[in-house]
Structure formats: structure tokens, C-alpha cells
Amino acid sequence: MAIRSRFLVLLAVLAVGLGARIAYAAPADYVFEPVSADVRNGKDSEFAVRLRNKATGKPVEGAVLFRTRLDMSPDSMGEMTAKHTAMPSAEPGIYKFKADFTMAGSWAFKLMAKVPGEAETVQGTVVFKTK
Ligand SMILES: [Cu+2]
Numbered sequence: 711m712a713i714r715s716r717f718l719v720l721l722a723v724l725a726v727g728l729g730a731r732i733a734y735a736a737p738a739d740y741v742f743e744p745v746s747a748d749v750r751n752g753k754d755s756e757f758a759v760r761l762r763n764k765a766t767g768k769p770v771e772g773a774v775l776f777r778t779r780l781d782m783s784p785d786s787m788g789e790m791t792a793k794h795t796a797m798p799s800a801e802p803g804i805y806k807f808k809a810d811f812t813m814a815g816s817w818a819f820k821l822m823a824k825v826p827g828e829a830e831t832v833q834g835t836v837v838f839k840t841k
Pocket residue numbers: 782785787790813815
């Protein structure tokens with residue numbers, strides 16, 4: 711009986727350890743940040759986001775960003791959007807874009823990303839200020 715309960719305790723410890731490992735590699739471990747929050751207002755204005763692994767602090771290369779949206783929701787103008795396109799970037803973990811901004815103020819860049827080695831989709835929102 712004592713041996714059996716000791717075995718059960720061991721199983722419980724293993725289960726907790728496994729749970730912690732699964733939680734470790736979660737979408738919440740990734741964060742998108744502005745390379746520079748200040749952006750020029752107007753056409754063909756460039757901006758960039760950095761994808762970082764919060765656990766390691768390192769930039770994350772090779773992510774595929776999709777369903778991107780630029781809108782003025784931070785200034786209560788969520789329906790006001792800006793056209794934007796992805797641009798090539800030589801810097802690891804940095805994803806560049808250019809946009810046609812039409813108003814000075816705060817813009818939210820919303821995105822989803824497929825990150826190498828992460829099964830779940832990562833979501834991000836990065837706020838830029840145009841002036
Ligand atoms: Cu606006």
C-alpha cells in the first residue's frame with residue numbers, strides 16, 4: 711500500500727512537471743514591439759516590429775505574419791484603416807512594412823503570426839504614433 715501511494719505521488723510530480731513544460735512554450739511567450747514607436751505621417755511611410763521570445767529575450771526569425779490590420783482604434787477610430795505592405799528585412803527578428811497613413815495620431819498594428827516551433831498562432835498588437 712505504501713509503495714502504491716509513493717508511485718501515485720511520483721506520477722503526480724511528473725504530471726505537474728509536464729504541465730509546466732507545456733505552459734512554457736506558449737504563444738504568450740512571444741511579444742511584438744515597435745522598433746520605433748514614432749512614425750512619419752503620410753504615404754510610403756516605413757515602420758517595423760520586432761518579434762521577441764520573452765523567455766530567452768532573443769529576436770525570433772522566420773515568423774510568417776498574416777491578417778495584418780492598421781487602424782486608429784487607440785484614438786477611438788477603429789474603422790479608420792491604412793493600406794500597408796510587407797517589405798524585406800535583413801535584420802533577424804525584425805519585420806518591416808510601409809503604409810499610407812492618412813492622419814496624425816495613434817495607430818494600432820494588429821497581426822497574427824506563425825512562429826517556427828510554436829504550434830499555436832501568436833497574436834500581437836503594436837501601437838505607433840504618426841506625426
Ligand atoms: Cu483617424
